[in-house]
Amino acid sequence: xKETVRITLLVNGVDQTTAVESRMILADVxxxxxxxxxxxxxxxEGVCGACTVLVxxxxxxxxxxxxxxxxxxxxxxxxxxxxxxxxxxxQAAFHENFALQCxxxxxxxxxxxxxxxxxxxxxxxxxxxxxxxxxxxxxxxxTGYQSIVAAAMQAARSGARCEDA
Numbered sequence: 001x002k003e004t005v006r007i008t009l010l011v012n013g014v015d016q017t018t019a020v021e022s023r024m025i026l027a028d029v030x031x032x033x034x035x036x037x038x039x040x041x042x043x044x045e046g047v048c049g050a051c052t053v054l055v056x057x058x059x060x061x062x063x064x065x066x067x068x069x070x071x072x073x074x075x076x077x078x079x080x081x082x083x084x085x086x087x088x089x090x091q092a093a094f095h096e097n098f099a100l101q102c103x104x105x106x107x108x109x110x111x112x113x114x115x116x117x118x119x120x121x122x123x124x125x126x127x128x129x130x131x132x133x134x135x136x137x138x139x140x141x142x143t144g145y146q147s148i149v150a151a152a153m154q155a156a157r158s159g160a161r162c163e164d165a
Contacts, residue, residue, distance in 0.1 A: 007071040011036070012080025020067040027051045027062035029070075030077060038078035038107040042139075049138030052108035053077050059115045061137065078107040086118050090155045099151035101142030109138045113152050125156035 004019040011034060018033050025044075030036045030053070039062055042048035046064040053062045054076035081087040090110055093099070100106045116126055116134045126134075131152045132145075140148065 005068050005071075007067055009067075009070055009072075010074040012076060022066070022068055024067045025063055026053070026065040026067050026070050026075070029067045030062060030075070036077050036079055040104055040107060042104065046137075047139065048105070049108040049112065050105050052111045052138065054111060054115060057115070059112050059134075059137075076111075078111055081111070081114060084114075086155075087114055089158060090114060090117065090151070093151040093155040093158070094148070097147045097151040097154060099143060099147040101140075105138055105140045105142075109135065109140070109148060112138055113155070117152070117156055120156065122157055122159035125153065128153060131156075 002021050005022055006017060006019050008015055008017045009029075010016075011030070016034060018029065020029055027039050027041055030039050031041070039053060040050035041063060042050040044063045046061040049061060051062040052059050054060070054074075055065065055070060056074050057076075087110065090113055094106070094110070112134055113131070116131065120126070128149060131149050135145065135148065135152075
């Protein structure tokens with residue numbers, strides 16, 4: 001019989017309690033138990049960034065976090081950022097700059113960029129090298145990154161706000 005542990009996570013603002021095996025990764029809990037499918041599992045080694053979520057506000061590759069390590073912590077996925085003005089501005093900039101192709105890496109990219117831009121004034125946008133450094137943990141095989149960086153810079157200059165949000 002496999003050992004299970006009860007954990008409680010604050011996922012996208014909602015307390016979630018579940019029993020998990022001690023070796024289960026956070027990405028699997030989010031996808032399989034909580035039906036949150038913006039978390040994509042690519043490499044499962046922390047290299048591709050497709051499973052990036054915010055843990056207590058900081059980006060983390062959820063394939064490298066054991067679910068038991070996240071007990072009691074606040075987890076934010078792309079779904080939890082729906083309707084946020086910063087995210088709406090980022091998504092609009094991605095669309096305008098053709099910053100996505102197949103879309104597999106996009107949720108992780110957006111979450112990583114959100115953590116860089118959230119709360120930042122348009123008068124002090126990040127430098128391009130800061131954007132590239134933040135994205136260094138997110139792999140994309142389709143775009144070549146220039147359009148993603150351009151989208152991030154556009155969102156930062158505009159305050160990452162979308163008028164329709």
